[in-house]
Amino acid sequence: MSPLLALSIWLIHTLLLVPGVVPGQIEGRDTSFPEPIVVPASQNFEGIDGPWSSFTLRIGTPAQVVNVFISTASYQTWAVHPQGCTSSDPADCPDTRGGVFDRNESTTWTPNSRSPNGTSTFALSLEENLEGYTGAGEYGFDTVALGWEGSGGPSLSDQIVAGIATKAFYFGLFGLNPRPSNFSDYANPTPSYLSSLKSQNMIPSLSWAYTAGNQYRLNGVLGSLTLGGYDTSRFVPNNVTIPFNERDIRDLTVNINAISMVSADAGQPYDLLSDSIAAYVDSTIPWIYLPVEACKKFEDAFGITWSEQLQGYPINDSLHETLTSQNANVIFTISNYISGSGPSVDITLPYAAFDLIMEPPMVRQSQRYFPLARAANESQYTLGRTFLQEAYLIADYERRNFSIAQCSWVENAQQSIESISVPVNMTLSGASQELSAGGKAGVAVGSVAVIFAAGLILCLFVIRRRRNRRAQKEEQSSAESGSSAELGANGKALEMDGEPLHGLELDGKPQHGQELDGKLCLGQEIDGKVCFGSEMEGSNKYAHEMAARDVAAAEMETKDVPATELPA
Numbered sequence: 001m002s003p004l005l006a007l008s009i010w011l012i013h014t015l016l017l018v019p020g021v022v023p024g025q026i027e028g029r030d031t032s033f034p035e036p037i038v039v040p041a042s043q044n045f046e047g048i049d050g051p052w053s054s055f056t057l058r059i060g061t062p063a064q065v066v067n068v069f070i071s072t073a074s075y076q077t078w079a080v081h082p083q084g085c086t087s088s089d090p091a092d093c094p095d096t097r098g099g100v101f102d103r104n105e106s107t108t109w110t111p112n113s114r115s116p117n118g119t120s121t122f123a124l125s126l127e128e129n130l131e132g133y134t135g136a137g138e139y140g141f142d143t144v145a146l147g148w149e150g151s152g153g154p155s156l157s158d159q160i161v162a163g164i165a166t167k168a169f170y171f172g173l174f175g176l177n178p179r180p181s182n183f184s185d186y187a188n189p190t191p192s193y194l195s196s197l198k199s200q201n202m203i204p205s206l207s208w209a210y211t212a213g214n215q216y217r218l219n220g221v222l223g224s225l226t227l228g229g230y231d232t233s234r235f236v237p238n239n240v241t242i243p244f245n246e247r248d249i250r251d252l253t254v255n256i257n258a259i260s261m262v263s264a265d266a267g268q269p270y271d272l273l274s275d276s277i278a279a280y281v282d283s284t285i286p287w288i289y290l291p292v293e294a295c296k297k298f299e300d301a302f303g304i305t306w307s308e309q310l311q312g313y314p315i316n317d318s319l320h321e322t323l324t325s326q327n328a329n330v331i332f333t334i335s336n337y338i339s340g341s342g343p344s345v346d347i348t349l350p351y352a353a354f355d356l357i358m359e360p361p362m363v364r365q366s367q368r369y370f371p372l373a374r375a376a377n378e379s380q381y382t383l384g385r386t387f388l389q390e391a392y393l394i395a396d397y398e399r400r401n402f403s404i405a406q407c408s409w410v411e412n413a414q415q416s417i418e419s420i421s422v423p424v425n426m427t428l429s430g431a432s433q434e435l436s437a438g439g440k441a442g443v444a445v446g447s448v449a450v451i452f453a454a455g456l457i458l459c460l461f462v463i464r465r466r467r468n469r470r471a472q473k474e475e476q477s478s479a480e481s482g483s484s485a486e487l488g489a490n491g492k493a494l495e496m497d498g499e500p501l502h503g504l505e506l507d508g509k510p511q512h513g514q515e516l517d518g519k520l521c522l523g524q525e526i527d528g529k530v531c532f533g534s535e536m537e538g539s540n541k542y543a544h545e546m547a548a549r550d551v552a553a554a555e556m557e558t559k560d561v562p563a564t565e566l567p568a
Contacts, residue, residue, distance in 0.1 A: 034204050036229030036419050037154060037197070039146050041222035042067045045215055046098060048170050048359040049286045049371075052385060053213035053223035054098060055174060058145040059161060060106025065148065066172055067098035069385075070210055070225060071284040072252060072393065074126055074175030075192040077144055078137060081163030083566050090360075098171050101163060103140060108157065112139040114183035121566065122183065124164065126173075127284060129379045132311075135166025136566060139183070144193065146174075156196050165566035167361060173284065176225075178206045178397050179248060194227065203228030206397040207420040211235075212283060212388040216352035217409050224392075229420050233413040235392035235405035238345045242336050244400040245280075252281040252395065252402055254383070255337040257344055259294065261301045263328035272297045272330070278337045279381040281393060281404070286356065287312075289375040289382040302328070304370050310363070313370035315355075320368055323351050330354070332387070334404055347391045347406055354386065396420055 045051040046067060054067040059079055066079045079101035085093035094100050103109040112120045120139050127133035142161045147153030160181055164172070178198070180189035197203045209230035213223035224234050245253040257276045260269040273294050290298075298304065302323060304313040315323070328351050335344040358367045371386045383391075395402040 033419075034201055034228070036417050037146070037203055037227040038231075038415070038417060039153060039225040039227065040148070040151050041213065041224070042148070043222065045220070046096075046171070048096065048362050050356055050385075051215065052286070053221075054171070055146075055223065055225065056148045056151075057172075057174060058147075058149065058155070059101050060103070060142050061108040062106075063143075063145065063149070064101050064105065065099060066101055068172035068174045069283070070212075070223065071126070071173040071175045071177075071282075072210065072395070073177060073249075073280075073282045073284050074173050075177040075179040076160045076162055076175045076181060077173070077193060078124075078162045078164050078169065078175075079172040081138060081165045081566055083163075084165040084167070096170075096359075101161070101172075103138070103142070103161075103163060106142055108143050109161075110141045110158070112141065112183055114188075122162075124162070124166070124169065126169075127282075130285070130289070130382070131376070133168050133285075135164060135168050137162030137164045138566060139163075154197060154202055156193065156200070159193055159196065160190055163566070170362075176208050176210065176395070177251075197227060204419045205422045207395060209234075209392065209394040210283065210388070211392045211407055212385050214353065214389040216350075216355070218411050221409075226417060229418050230392075230394050232416040232418055233410070234408055236408050238343070238403075238405055240335065240343045240345045241401050241403050243338065244402065245337065250280045251400075252393070253278050253337045254281060254404065255279075255335045255339075256381075256383075257333040257335050258331075259290075259333070260331050261328050262331060263326050265326060269331070270297075270301050272301060277378065277381050279383050281383045281387070281391075283385045283388050283393075285382065285384040286371050286386055287373040287382065287384045288371060288386055289373045289380045289384075291378075291381070292374045295372055295374050298370075298372055302370065304372075306374065310358075310367075310369070311373070312358075313372055315368040315370055317368075320355070324355070327351055332383070345404060345406070347387070347404065349387070349390045353389045356386070394420075398422055 039055060042054045042056040044054050044067060046054045047069070052069060054069060057066050057068055057077065057079070058064070059066060059077070068077075068079065080094070080097045080099070082100050082102050084097060084100060090096070103111075112122075115122065121136050122139050124133075124135045124137050139160065139162050141158045143155060143157045144159040144161065145153055145155035175192065176194060178192045178194040180191050180195065182189050191199065194203075194206060194208065198206050205228055207228055209224070209226045211224050211234060213221045215221075224231055242254060244251040255276055256273060256279050258271065259273040260271055262269045273290070274297075277291065279289075295306070299306065299313075303319060304315065306312075307314050330349045330351075330353075332347045332349070333344050334347060336342055354370050354372070356369055356371050358369050360366075371384070375381050390407050392405045392407050393402065394405075
């Protein structure tokens with residue numbers, strides 16, 4: 001390394017990397033790069049339309065433990081209100097609903113007073129395009145912690161919590177969408193749980209990865225949720241990346257190119273979808289909503305019959321045995337929803353993924369059913385929780401894209417967590433709002449230091465260049481007077497040890513700035529490379545960069561319902 005380069009590095013290190021001057025450092029906060037948060041599943045399979053792998057939350061002070069399902073569409077936390085179980089419900093109602101949260105038992109509960117009519121009751125603005133998903137919630141703010149006591153999950157205060165009594169959403173929900181909620185006007189949005197984690201430097205980015213898990217593989221596979229990253233052991237990589245839908249409420253929209261059924265008895269694949277459609281991926285509900293024409297093809301292929309009363313497909317014991325022995329696979333071919341072309345990925349669901357059970361109060365007694373629903377229009381096309389038993393979903397809200405991959409089923413596979421980082425070219429405008437006065441001063445000092453260092457290096461470079469020219473003139477003069485300088489094979493002057501002089505090439509290749517295998521290598525050593533800015537190896541590029549933009553807050557509709565009379 002030349003003395004000039006060494007001096008330059010020393011100056012930059014001394015002037016820029018001093019405490020209090022690091023760009024973006026926030027006073028009083030650990031600025032080490034945060035790791036993704038792995039949220040443990042509850043160890044239970046629950047619900048009245050599954051069962052499904054649930055996740056544990058601790059809400060309030062002292063903490064009340066409830067189990068909830070993951071909602072990829074929601075941006076709030078919902079827990080069952082005590083009024084969700086009445087005297088007419090079975091005694092085990094609280095248990096079948098994952099537990100209840102009583103805000104009167106929490107010393108940190110703050111009611112939401114932002115409603116224009118003075119009530120803390122708002123409409124549950126979720127699945128509004130689907131029939132039957134209605135209700136209201138009593139909204140407030142409280143401490144919410146992820147995972148059971150001792151699991152190491154994060155705990156955040158003043159988070160949105162809605163107490164729900166309606167049985168349309170039988171279980172509570174934990175929303176993954178970072179979209180803020182608006183309770184009064186758009187000037188005062190309330191951040192989501194994921195956004196709060198990111199703003200407090202607890203996760204590396206606004207991203208998550210999720211799969212629902214299932215009971216039928218490997219003696220039961222629990223759901224998997226990672227905030228700020230993903231688990232490489234849970235999926236088969238592919239090269240499909242899909243941009244978010246421009247409509248925020250349907251961000252995770254895919255194009256279903258084809259659906260086919262394959263079984264040993266059928267021989268050739270049986271097509272179940274005539275034309276490609278755009279569908280929304282949403283773990284909130286169990287159903288797969290498809291066009292009526294496609295549903296009728298499922299009816300022919302599986303021998304199932306639509307029930308108007310049930311608004312679904314009941315399965316009797318005889319048909320269940322036939323379908324189990326047949327063990328057909330249903331293959332969904334997924335691609336970019338905008339063009340419907342380009343790379344695609346196949347997600348294969350065995351019949352076991354459709355072998356679900358309804359429980360009271362959905363039905364009078366337990367009933368097997370096939371979780372397929374007839375969509376009234378294209379706005380209802382949805383791939384629900386059933387689909388996510390076999391699909392691994394990764395969403396990146398800063399690059400505004402997502403990926404879907406086939407789940408990997410390797411027994412005893414070791415968890416392998418990878419971070420999703422913030423795009424390197426994102427502006428610091430959002431972070432600058434959190435800088436203290438000292439932090440801003442540090443950035444200013446750092447900027448001056450950069451200018452000073454650059455000027456000093458330039459001066460040294462000019463001085464060095466003049467010295468080299470003077471030395472060359474002296475050597476030329478010596479040569480002309482008969483001195484014998486040693487020459488290398490390329491006819492250029494060498495020093496006494498045979499090493500090239502400054503600025504010469506080695507084997508016809510530049511010594512600095514060399515590009516190796518697509519990686520920019522700076523300051524190359526004799527026996528190795530020091531490479532920066534390299535691309536990820538392999539063909540799966542889950543984080544293709546998209547232009548970031550602000551997401552509008554969700555408007556919450558108030559309900560003129562006293563908190564003591566939540567609709568069930």
